[in-house]
Amino acid sequence: MPLTVVVGGFFGDEGKGKIVSYLALKDKIDIAVRTGSVNAGHTVVWNNVTYRLRLIPSAFVYENARLLIAAGANVNPKILLEEIEMTKTHGRVGIDHQASIIEEHHIEEDRSDQYLSKNIGTTGQGVGPAIADRVRRKAKLAKDIPELGKYLTDVALEVNEAVDNGKKVILEGTQATFLSLYHGTYPYVTGRDTTASAICSEVGVGPKKVDEVLVVFKAYVTRVGGGPLPNELTLEEIEKRGWIEKGTVTGRIRRVAPFNIEYAKRAIMLNSATQIAITKIDALFPECRGMKQFEELPQEAKKYVEWIEEELKTPVTLIGTGAEIEDIIDLRKDKCKHG
Ligand code: IMP
């Protein structure tokens, strides 16, 4: 997979962190780039340790991967430096000179603004106000922060050169399609476009260089904060189905609905998906937990996957069967060009 974009298909928390970390280890990728900001928490469970990453690319688990943060990303320097420490990735992190900076006053504004905190239900991390300052051309950039000095780099140049030299690069999107400022359920969205094209734009790589767009769906839909969620389940029903989840960043209980095929179709279109990953299939069919071969799946689970492929006219290449990175069925060899 030369250049792969990984994007969420619903409202975030589909399990992009797990998918990206799996690809990094399996494909021995050369570069991973994180977009977005600290509002997004990507969970990676590796060797029984749970990492909740808010800026470091989930590919950090592969020790030779270069870990970059895009020019379009919004960096909270304190959180980034803590994560570099936690993941011991000092020697391989690079931050684009032009990534913008979240300051304390952005966080205060996000939390004290009633409209943002109550109506929209933001994560309170200052991301929206920081982006607004960037639009006003008042934001500080990474190059203005001495503590980030030794990590500064030209991410667009690194990525384009790597792709031209046949290296393997993953662009890790954050949030998801329907939290997009342009294509989501406005105004209940995040402060930026989150679709595949926007991920490329944040990094500085053009659409012609993209080989694969992998859209990640969870076996059910979750959302945190306000906004529509068709067929939303009651708390009682969520508990009964064992689909209870808490937000990685905010700890809020996530709202839940069953898999939504209409949303999925639109996500495939908006991102020009070439592949699909389905995570947490074990939440629908508990017998699947930990399975690694498609043939092992119960008949019902196979039918479910085939139904999704038929409806979405796109191959399901990865199926998540548990929380650990290795709990996955990988069908890329049979089903995709760059497998
Ligand atoms: P903001 O991105 O903090 O401004 O929040 C705007 C909306 O996007 C709120 O509904 C948040 O709960 C939601 N949101 C932001 N980031 C994430 C994420 O990583 N996962 C899920 N929802 C998110």
Ligand code: MG
């Ligand atoms: Mg998350």
